[in-house]
Amino acid sequence: xxxxxxxxxxxxxxGLTHRLEAPTDMNMNIMEVCKSYDLPVEGTCGGMALCAxxxxxxxxxxxxxxxxxxxxxxxxxxxxxxxSSRLGCQIRITKEIDGIVLRLAPK
Amino acid sequence: xIQTDIVIIGAGPVGLFTVFEAGLLxxxxxxxxxxxxxxxxxxxxxPKKPIYDIPxxxxxxxxxxxxxxxxxxxxxxxxxxxxxxxTKLEETADQKFIVTTNKGTQHLAPVVIIAGxxxxxxxxxxxxxxxxxxxxxxxxxxxKDPELYRDKQVVISGGGDxxxxxxxxxxxxxxxxxxxxxxRRTSFRGHxxxxxxxxxxxxxxxxDLITDAEVVGLxxxxxxxxxAVMIRHTTLGDVLRTADHFIPLFGxxxxxxxxxxxxxxxxxxxVKVDTFDYATSRKGIxxxxxxxxxxxxxxxxxxxxxxxxxxxxxxxxxxxxxxxxVLKYTTVNGVSGF
Numbered sequence: 001x002x003x004x005x006x007x008x009x010x011x012x013x014x015g016l017t018h019r020l021e022a023p024t025d026m027n028m029n030i031m032e033v034c035k036s037y038d039l040p041v042e043g044t045c046g047g048m049a050l051c052a053x054x055x056x057x058x059x060x061x062x063x064x065x066x067x068x069x070x071x072x073x074x075x076x077x078x079x080x081x082x083x084s085s086r087l088g089c090q091i092r093i094t095k096e097i098d099g100i101v102l103r104l105a106p107k
Numbered sequence: 108x109i110q111t112d113i114v115i116i117g118a119g120p121v122g123l124f125t126v127f128e129a130g131l132l133x134x135x136x137x138x139x140x141x142x143x144x145x146x147x148x149x150x151x152x153x154p155k156k157p158i159y160d161i162p163x164x165x166x167x168x169x170x171x172x173x174x175x176x177x178x179x180x181x182x183x184x185x186x187x188x189x190x191x192x193x194t195k196l197e198e199t200a201d202q203k204f205i206v207t208t209n210k211g212t213q214h215l216a217p218v219v220i221i222a223g224x225x226x227x228x229x230x231x232x233x234x235x236x237x238x239x240x241x242x243x244x245x246x247x248x249x250x251k252d253p254e255l256y257r258d259k260q261v262v263i264s265g266g267g268d269x270x271x272x273x274x275x276x277x278x279x280x281x282x283x284x285x286x287x288x289x290x291r292r293t294s295f296r297g298h299x300x301x302x303x304x305x306x307x308x309x310x311x312x313x314x315d316l317i318t319d320a321e322v323v324g325l326x327x328x329x330x331x332x333x334x335a336v337m338i339r340h341t342t343l344g345d346v347l348r349t350a351d352h353f354i355p356l357f358g359x360x361x362x363x364x365x366x367x368x369x370x371x372x373x374x375x376x377x378v379k380v381d382t383f384d385y386a387t388s389r390k391g392i393x394x395x396x397x398x399x400x401x402x403x404x405x406x407x408x409x410x411x412x413x414x415x416x417x418x419x420x421x422x423x424x425x426x427x428x429x430x431x432x433v434l435k436y437t438t439v440n441g442v443s444g445f
Contacts, residue, residue, distance in 0.1 A: 042376070044225060044361055046406065050152060051360060076266045076296040077358045079234050106234075 006098035010034060011059070013104050022093045030054070030088035030102065041104065047089040052078035054088035055105035062100050064091060080105045109186060111137040112426055113419070114206050114216040116193050116366075119147025121396030121411030122222035123176040129419040130183030131435065134426065135445065137186035137214055139193055139206065146173035147224050160409055172408075182444030188212050192227055194365050202391060218391055218422040221378060222415070223398040225361035233264065233322065233355045241325050245333025246353050253282055260285040260349055262336050264322050265356035268297040273356065275304050278313050287315040287348060289322055289338055322353060366398075374400050384421030385414045391425055393418040 004025040010018045022033045031054035034041035042053040049070040055078055058064065064086065067075075071090045075081050085105065091097065113129055115122045118140035126136040142151055146169075154170035161167055167175075191208035196219065198204055206214040230248030232238060238246060247255075250273055261283040263274050270288065277283040288305065295302045309316035320340040326347070328334030336350045363376055372379040372388040377400035380386060385393050395418050396411035404410075423432050 045152075048153065073267070073296050076292065077231065079231075079357075081291065 006093060006095055008033060008093070008097065009099070009101045010039060010056075011101070011103040012039060013106065017101075024093050024095055026093075028093045030056070030091040030093070030100075032089070033093060034088060034104075039104070040107075041088060043089060045089075049074045049087055049090055052087060053107075055080065055085055056088050056102040057082055057084045057105060058086055058101075059084070059103050060099070060101040062097055064097065064100075108205070108213040108215050109137055109188070110215045111135050111186060112216060113137070113218045113220055113422055114139065114204065114214045115185075115220045115222055116140075116206070117147060117222035117224055117396070117398070118142070118145040118187065118189070119222060119224045119396065120149060120172060120176055120408050121224075121415055122147070122220070123173070123180055124412050125220055125222060125395060125415030125419060126180040126183055126185045127176075128416045129422070130180065130444065131437070131442070132419055132423045132432065134419060134423060135185075136183070137188065137216070139188040139191060139208060139212075139214065141190070141192040141227050143190040145177060145187065145189070146170070149173050151228070158408070160407065162409065182442055184445050188214065192364070196365075196369050196392075198391075204391065217426050218393070220415070220418055220422070221366060221387070221392065221394040221398055222396045222411070223364075223366060223394075224396055226366070226376075226398065227362060227364035228359040229362050229364070230355075231357040231360040233357060235323060235325060237325055238355075241327075241333045241353070244331065245351060246325070246355070248355060250354065253277065253280070256283045256352055258284045259351040261352045261354065262287045262289060262322065262338075262348065262350040263354045263356060264289045265358075266290045266292060266295050266297070267356065267358060268301060269358075270356040271295060271297040271301040271305050273354065274314060275301065275308065278308050285315075286313075287317055287338075287350075289317045289320050291319070291321050293318045322355070325353065363398075377404075380414075383417075385418040386421060393422065 005021050008020050008022050020037050031043045044053045045051040052074050071087050075085055112134040113136045115136050115138045118138040129136050149169035156169050157166045159166050191210045194209050195207040203217045204219050263270055274288045278286050308314045320338050322336045323339040324337035326335040335347050336353050338346050378387055378394040378398055380394050380399045380401050382401050385395050387394050395414035397406045
């Protein structure tokens with residue numbers, strides 16, 4: 001595995017798990033990684049926490065950075081929200097999230 | 108009917124700069140936008156956010172960029188139809204287009220440039236199976252006339268400011284006879300004083316505050332209007348509640364809107380264009396900025412400026428098929444307006 005690379009596991013809406021390699025040095029987030037692998041994540045707003053099209057459910061115990069006000073506000077209005085909901089665009093690719101497991105929320 | 112050379116749908120940065128490049132070719136433009144002021148998402152969503160990739164500006168606030176663009180195109184006196192959404196596009200016998208808005212304003216031009224960005228902002232609709240069947244029969248996503256709810260039983264859903272504010276308004280003005288506010292969580296994300304007011308109204312028995320709950324189904328009355336909503340509570344289960352109106356208030360979300368029905372080639376929710384001149388699959392209609400797609404597309408304001416510049420060159424040839432035209436440099440010729 002290349003240096004500055006972590007693995008993220010994305011479970012798509014058909015239940016299939018994709019183990020994706022993601023660089024930690026390209027200032028990317030989960031939404032962008034999914035798009036770069038052509039997974040069905042729209043990211044309509046470009047990553048400003050304004051559309052919830054990258055909503056996913058955290059299915060692992062890896063601690064994640066706290067939610068910003070903007071993310072909490074968006075999740076308060078989005079649908080299919082659970083306690084484990086996060087916006088993919090607000091999760092940066094860092095070495096701390098190596099091995100993370102996320103399930104894409106319904107559209 | 109408003110007549111012009113180019114109708115530009117969308118008054119974001121790319122639509123605005125396209126006016127400038129068209130003006131250099133002596134083509135007049137008229138912009139239409141569903142938002143009440145020019146600027147698109149830069150004004151509506153992030154006016155205070157800095158942008159770092161506009162050439163020549165190390166940093167510029169989104170709102171300032173729009174102000175500068177408005178200043179830059181002022182000399183070409185563009186027309187604006189603001190606060191109206193384009194709903195219809197028809198082609199005339201002489202290959203012009205009539206563009207009509209939801210308020211009935213009509214525009215006639217030989218060229219249409221779609222600079223629609225993310226699309227139209229529409230209310231976010233909750234995933235309730237038969238929701239659309241009750242639109243205009245008791246389900247409203249926007250409150251246009253509060254008097255519609257006079258002496259009615261109303262259920263509002265949502266946790267943001269608009270849900271809180273309308274709950275307060277319909278209750279304090281004694282408009283609705285019964286009001287329930289249904290919210291998925293126990294906490295609200297609106298202004299603190301609005302949240303407090305809603306709590307006070309609930310404590311005083313003026314409204315029913317139903318938290319940890321969602322509206323999951325709708326039932327018709329005998330006359331086919333909305334009659335009741337099914338509320339699913341996380342602990343209490345399903346409860347049927349009489350309701351004349353259900354108002355889901357979950358903010359806005361962008362969608363391609365009516366453009367999707369104009370016979371243009373669409374791919375991944377974007378309009379396919381030829382990078383030669385950013386023409387769509389219909390002659391005379393171009394698409395520039397975030398709303399288009401082509402191999403190598405990057406959704407950047409910078410790229411949209413380039414796309415609009417090339418599109419108006421092609422538009423000139425369509426509008427003046429027998430007229431010579433050559434690229435002019437503003438440094439040499441300056442800018443002469445209308």
